[in-house]
Amino acid sequence: MKYIRYRMIMNIILYFTIFASILFVAHISATKSVKLALSNQLPPLMNNALINAHDEEGLFQLSSEYITKELNPLTFTTATNIHLINNVFLSSLSFSSKPVNTSERIKNNLHFIEWDYPGGTIEVRFALSFSYHWLMIMLMAMVITLFLLTLEVLLPSKNNQLKKQLHNNLSRFGYDPLQVKELINFTDKNPSYLKQIKRLNKESSLTFGDLIWLLENEHLKTLVEDKFCWFIIAINQKHTVEDAMNIAEQDDSIIFDIQHQQVIIHGLKIQFPKTPLFYYFWYAKRKIEGLDGYINPLQNKPDIENGVKLAKIMESYQGHQRAINDLTTIGLKGKTLDQNRNKIKDELQKTLGSDIAKAYLFDCIRDTKTARYKYAISLPSSAITLQSNAITKPLSQ
Amino acid sequence: VALTWSLSIHTVKKFQLPNLDSYQCKVNGTVGMAVFSIYIPSNWQAKNYANSLCNEGLVGMKFSHVQISWQPRKNITTNDILEKKYNILWFRQSSLNGLMPGYNSFYEVLISMPKNSIYWLTHANKPSLTQHFFKDKVIGLLIDPKSQSAYQQPMKQLNDYHIAVAEEKFRYYLSRKDLISDFLAKKLDLISVPGSNTVEINSWPINKKMLITDKASIGDLYINKTASNLLKCKIKMSFSFYKEYVNKIIQKPINEPVCVK
Numbered sequence: 001m002k003y004i005r006y007r008m009i010m011n012i013i014l015y016f017t018i019f020a021s022i023l024f025v026a027h028i029s030a031t032k033s034v035k036l037a038l039s040n041q042l043p044p045l046m047n048n049a050l051i052n053a054h055d056e057e058g059l060f061q062l063s064s065e066y067i068t069k070e071l072n073p074l075t076f077t078t079a080t081n082i083h084l085i086n087n088v089f090l091s092s093l094s095f096s097s098k099p100v101n102t103s104e105r106i107k108n109n110l111h112f113i114e115w116d117y118p119g120g121t122i123e124v125r126f127a128l129s130f131s132y133h134w135l136m137i138m139l140m141a142m143v144i145t146l147f148l149l150t151l152e153v154l155l156p157s158k159n160n161q162l163k164k165q166l167h168n169n170l171s172r173f174g175y176d177p178l179q180v181k182e183l184i185n186f187t188d189k190n191p192s193y194l195k196q197i198k199r200l201n202k203e204s205s206l207t208f209g210d211l212i213w214l215l216e217n218e219h220l221k222t223l224v225e226d227k228f229c230w231f232i233i234a235i236n237q238k239h240t241v242e243d244a245m246n247i248a249e250q251d252d253s254i255i256f257d258i259q260h261q262q263v264i265i266h267g268l269k270i271q272f273p274k275t276p277l278f279y280y281f282w283y284a285k286r287k288i289e290g291l292d293g294y295i296n297p298l299q300n301k302p303d304i305e306n307g308v309k310l311a312k313i314m315e316s317y318q319g320h321q322r323a324i325n326d327l328t329t330i331g332l333k334g335k336t337l338d339q340n341r342n343k344i345k346d347e348l349q350k351t352l353g354s355d356i357a358k359a360y361l362f363d364c365i366r367d368t369k370t371a372r373y374k375y376a377i378s379l380p381s382s383a384i385t386l387q388s389n390a391i392t393k394p395l396s397q
Numbered sequence: 398v399a400l401t402w403s404l405s406i407h408t409v410k411k412f413q414l415p416n417l418d419s420y421q422c423k424v425n426g427t428v429g430m431a432v433f434s435i436y437i438p439s440n441w442q443a444k445n446y447a448n449s450l451c452n453e454g455l456v457g458m459k460f461s462h463v464q465i466s467w468q469p470r471k472n473i474t475t476n477d478i479l480e481k482k483y484n485i486l487w488f489r490q491s492s493l494n495g496l497m498p499g500y501n502s503f504y505e506v507l508i509s510m511p512k513n514s515i516y517w518l519t520h521a522n523k524p525s526l527t528q529h530f531f532k533d534k535v536i537g538l539l540i541d542p543k544s545q546s547a548y549q550q551p552m553k554q555l556n557d558y559h560i561a562v563a564e565e566k567f568r569y570y571l572s573r574k575d576l577i578s579d580f581l582a583k584k585l586d587l588i589s590v591p592g593s594n595t596v597e598i599n600s601w602p603i604n605k606k607m608l609i610t611d612k613a614s615i616g617d618l619y620i621n622k623t624a625s626n627l628l629k630c631k632i633k634m635s636f637s638f639y640k641e642y643v644n645k646i647i648q649k650p651i652n653e654p655v656c657v658k
Contacts, residue, residue: 022405030407041414049418050571051469051541054441062444063417070415076407085407097575118540119570119579144401 011149018148019141023132026084030076031111031128034088039113042067042124046095047117060095068093074128082140086131093126169194173201179208186215196220196228204232210241223248229356230266237268237351252359255385256281258317265360270351272344275314275323279340281386282310283362288381293374295367296338302331341375419466420444422451429459436477436486438543438616440467446638454635458628470543478503481621485632489616492543504619507629508636510643513615514592515546517607520583524607526558536562537576537585540569545613547573551589554609591615615643 046063053059073087092110097120113124166187170180187193193215200206206214214220223231227248234244247267255264258281262271272280286294297303307327314324326336341362348357362375377384420443424433433455437443447465455463466483470492477483478497485507493500517524524530539547555562568585570576580588589609618636620629 018401021401025402025405026407029405030409033407033409037409037412038414045414045417047571048469049416049440049467052439052539052544053467053572054439054574055443056572056574058444059417059440062420062440066415066417071412074412075410077410078405078407080404082404083407084405088409097572117571119568119572119575140404144404147400 011145014148015141015145018144019137022084022137022141022144026132026137027130030085030088030130033076034074034090034128035111035113038124038126039115042113043115043117043122046122050117056097064093064095073131082136084133084137084140086133088131089129091127091129093124096123096125097121163188166191166194170197173198175201175208182212183215190221193220196223199228200232200235204235206235206241210235213241219245226356229353230268233352233356234268239268251383252379253383253385254284254360254379255387256284257387265348265352268351270347272347274317274319276340276343276347278310278314278317278319278323279337280344282306282313283375283377284384285313285386287377287379288384288386290381293363293365293367293376294337295370295372295374296334297332299334302333304331307331337375416468418468419464420447421462421464422447423462424451424458424460425453425456427461428457429461431460432462432464433458433460434483435463435465436473436483436488437465437467438470438487442639442642443467446635449638450635454631458631469541471541481623483621484624485618485620487616487618489545489614491614492616493619503622505622506617507620507632508618510615510617512611513546513613514611515550515589515609515613516592516601517551517587517589517609518580518601519587519605519607521586522604524587524605526554526560526607528560531555531560531562531587533566534562534586535566535568535584537568537570537580537588539573539576540571545615546591547576547589550609550613 049059049063050056068090072089074090075087076083076085078084110125110127113126115122163184166184167180170183170187171177175183183197187197197211197220200211214223223245230250231244231248234247235241239247250267253264253266256277257264257269258277261274261277262269263277263280264270283294294306307330310332311319311324311327314320314327345357345361348360351357352360359378361378363378364373364375366372367374418440421432433450435447435450437446443465447463450463470488473486473488473496475496478493478500481503486504490506493504497503519534521530536551537547538544538551542548568579570579573590576585576588577590579585591613592611618632620632624632
């Protein structure tokens, strides 16, 4: 209902705009053509008559009588033979050899033609009074309006088609009509938003208000590829939309905050179970120290040396006593390493999804000498921060 | 926009402006069909003269209209004389002769006018006809080369006295009114005017004046030779209208033969 009323008002405005422009164009074009015809013909005639004219005033007066008598009423031709102007009267026409100043011209709403002749300037001022064919103007405005409206309906422009499509899509996403209307204002200008809106709607818990905030601030433009994924992850972690934007904008990084039993990935805090976190930390430390990927020890030959090192880390952060004992007495076992790497993977994928998590997991390369797999954190060491002052001693000596 | 524009554009129908150098009136209680055609070299009193003929002078004669033309003299052609286009014309004898040496088979003098004087007017005291005086003087003339008083005679005198004036020192005017007002505004150093023109010029101090000639022709009134005596007489009488003005300006009476009805 509201929409129909809106259309009605728009159509009426359209009609009056067309009406006014018809009137304007008719008036201006008629005035201009009268002025042009006069300024073409008048100067040579007047200059001729002025030669040896001892009575300039008399000549001017007589000439204006002649011209108004001869020309009135002025009639017009149009391209279509539809006449919007019945006729025009030259209601006054006078000559002067002393041009009036410009401000006076505007005030009196007169038209002026001016030319120089040897020894002076002649100015002709005239006024036109129009007699319009009002009914015809109304009819023509009506016809043009209807024509334009029909055109709009019959030939839906690309833009309209797109709008329609957007409308359908947005409705399908589950937005109510008012929301759809609001969203169309943005997607209309930038249809690529549609895909993002669809994903946000489907994959995130973003509120409608926050979505509008994003659109208004044109943030969706900057949220491309991975950034968009990070944004969704952050929103789903109950971050505010501003925080989520922040997180999305960050570079790849991981901070080990063992005291709080968490890692901060890409600005996003992820809680970890104790033991897998220590293994993760141990791998990270190796990476920072520039050590090569770690090859799992053979089943029958646990690595005591590294086991002790890991146990020391665990000890300083209240790790599980059993795990510490196992490491110091038996050493680092391949099976335990595999288990913990899998746990790390599960933890990360749980929050980040497998695609995003991948960058924070392990490279697995077959060692050329032993033909066994060695594992190292994929992330470059520069992206890794061990936020811990307890462990300063390097792992390898 | 283009649609609205193309549909509502109006162009004025081609019109032809009337000539502005003639006037026509209808003879009171006309009984004829012919047009009585007059040529005079200036629009000065033209309308009034035509009206006096319409209202009085030609009443009862076989003319329906009086038409008076003051188009530039250079527009009058030999054919105008041959075809006797004008019933009467105010022209100089020398010009008529130039157009048509045997003009007197077509036109004869009806009223001969007195000779006029033409003067240089200056702002400087004691002007002289010397190269020295004219040096650096700005001279105002009319643009019409047929003008005796403000073109031909002053040019002739400069030539006679071997006074050379650079072309850029001349200012040419379309109307005498502008010429005189620019002189009075001291934009011009010298102008040449017929013996009497306006009050200012009339009372111009004698020591700022130089005579160019006192024998300038202001033309004579010629009439179509085939005109009846009655018509000639009527025109003579009607021309007393101009006579007054001519007398006032030239301050010499028109030498007028008696009209025999």
